Amino acid sequence: MAFLQIDKLLETVVRERVSDLHITTGQPPVVRVSGHMVRLDTKSLEPEDTVALMKSITPERNQQELQEVGGTDFGFAFGDKARFRVAVFKQRGHIGMVLRRIPNEFLSFEQLGLPPIIRDLIRRPRGLFLVTGPTGSGKTTSLASMINYLNDNDDAHIITLEDPIEYYHQHKKATINQREVGVDVPDFPEALRRALRMDPDIILVGEMRDLATISSAITAAETGHVVFGTLHTTGAQGTVDRIIDVFPTNQQEQIRTQLSTSIIGILSQALLPRKPKGVVAAYELLVVTPAIANLIREAKTYRINSAIQTGRKFGMQLLDDALFNLWKNQICEEDDVVVRSNQPGELKARIARAKKGLLDDEPEDEEDEE
Structure with missing residues (x-):
């Protein structure tokens, strides 16, 4: 029955x-x-x-x-x-x-609305690429789309470590081995340690939730692998702080240095209702340039947000700018974008100004022209 x-x-x-x-x-x-x-x-x-x-x-x-x-x-x-x-x-x-x-089918970067620069970032020879956001914000779907893109385009060995396995990947141009934590291997740290002996090019770590996993992921990224990881943090700035805070104080300086050389980028996302029905994602993207690597190394993460704002020419964007555009283009309701914002007060004020016809994002665009 x-x-x-x-x-x-x-x-x-x-x-x-x-x-x-x-x-x-x-x-x-x-x-x-x-x-x-x-x-x-x-x-x-x-x-x-x-x-x-x-x-x-x-x-x-x-x-x-x-x-x-x-x-x-x-x-x-x-x-x-x-x-x-x-x-x-x-x-x-x-x-x-x-x-x-x-879903059974993989969505393309265009369908997901992912920033186009991600294509170049994830095909770097080594480094750590993080996808972050609250539970249910579509991290798994974005990552599956990226792995699928690499599978279509690169003759790589891809290992995924997941709990549980969600999207099933077929071998296409790449060889893909998917290991389920609790079934194929007992835990993430063990899975990651073993993965490094399996001649991988790309490793996906389903969840970076403890010191051992985060530490191994950074080491793997430093030693010539592309490592994808997820965290439940919001915003690029918060993600960098969260990773560093996991480590004991006496190791934090060393981790800052390691992170600054190994991290490629951080994609932070939020999922919100689309008018009249359906859902749409808003993305924040930090691309790690030499200037941003310095901020991480020198413990000046509080300056990351303004660096993202001036880094538009590198394909970067702040979550709140993405949310503002979803409202401005009438894709989402004001309440829905404000509640997912990193700085709700500022976003609300900006929307109020825009309603009066005072748009305040022109000057920055001029900077980008230079």
């Missing part, structure tokens, strides 16, 4: 192209459409319904983990229609589940 039921639900998710399916007791299943939570028009779920739905898709190993620690994550394929990243958890003693749809 349950499998038929989950099948029906997943059919709906795929057909309506919703991003997430939420299953919890005491209400019907809920889907997230264009950022909004919408209840499906079916019966309220009883505790035994959620258990049956969970058992119909959750591997034995994960059911055991759920019993032991109260939660588990895994990826699973719904035929060839879509893949899902599933989080199962206990709440008030009952089972809850969230299934996030991972």
